[in-house]
Amino acid sequence: MAYVAIFITYIFINNFILTQFLGLCPFIGVSKNSESAIGMGMAVTFVMGIASIITWLVYTFLLVPLDLVYLQTLSFILVIAALVQFVELIIQKNSPGLYQALGIFLPLITTNCAVLGIAIMNITEGYTLMQSFSAGIAAGIGFTLALVLMSNIRERMDLFPVQKSFKGVPIAFISGGLMALAFMAFDKSLLTNLLG
């Protein structure tokens, strides 16, 4: 039951983009078409999931026993940076088209606050290893959900006669804000109603 709660929490209630406003840069940057949005979402989900495991291990078995908890941010960033490089290599090898489409936003996952956010949240929430992993995956899915919804909205918006001054990014920001309002409807009461 705890895992279901974690999934619902990180996909809907604490959606990284639309509720916590973390990782907004790819939210606007790579949401122009749904194909690259899905690719980006999968890359971030992968990085979040693996980063959750490794950072949890580093924290629990390295930093806590040696009383070096203050190195948390530094070591986490190190792990995340290496992971992102790894993902970049994989994507470049297996899907050059996606690599071109993601462009600068792929290496920028390194500095994506959503990834560091989930790593630190796992620690502050006191999750176990498996819980951390599922939280990472769930946060990634939530991120992908927001990105794909946004990209579909933007693809359709391209066909509508938007005012010239609002065309492109401005209207995307406005629709992003409206989506965030909608996601505000999910709150803790949803969890208690669903799971008792």
Next chain:
Amino acid sequence: MNILFAFLIIASLGLLLGLGLAVAAKKLAVKKDERAEEILAVLPGANCGACGYPGCAGYASALSKGEAENGLCSPGGAETSAAVAEILGIEASAVHERMVAFVHCRGNNELTQRDYHYQGIEECSGAYMLFQGDSSCKYGCLHLGSCMRVCPTNAISRDALGNMRVDPDACIGCLKCTLVCPTKVIRMIPARGSHAIACNSLDKGGVVRKICSVGCIGCKICEKKFPDSGCTVTNFLSEIDYESPMTQIGEAAQACPTSCIVEAR
């Protein structure tokens, strides 16, 4: 002691991850086509887009994959085509003839009448939006120099009277000026062509005479008196067939009542 641990932990973590990445980079290395880079080195690097590909790099990669035809690079010409053929191990294909841009108009504010005084931005498209330009002749040069600014090799210059001239030696045939010109008065002619018609007007002879003193009036002297000049008149505008021998073109140029046939070089 604690500081030492901190240093060791971070250093070893970095080392471990770095090693892992090094191994991964070796395993997942993407093979780059070296020929594409060699081709890119022999291309002129003007990134003019005349070949139809996005810049020299795009053309080089298309060539290396065998998707593009050799010899499309007009700035490079025969030399580049031969060098590319050598890298690809194919026979040098016939190069398309070198074409240069030519402004088919000699009218200016002295010689051509004007409908109004244009005072907008210094851009031909701006003037063209207002009644297709200030000149009474709607086919000619607008003298605002958009072609001059778009030319990647600065081959186009403007003299004191406003006439635009393309330096045929500096022109790389990228077609950029022909695309930016709203009246389409800049067209391509073969670089070997000795003469060209310096008029673009399809107006009837009488109309041209009234508004411009150096326009082609469609009198057909060049076509009828000098059949070997290669000139033919259609729609009140003489045109040179560069495939013909053009033996009498010099005499035709002298006989032209408005001296509309000019030396292209």
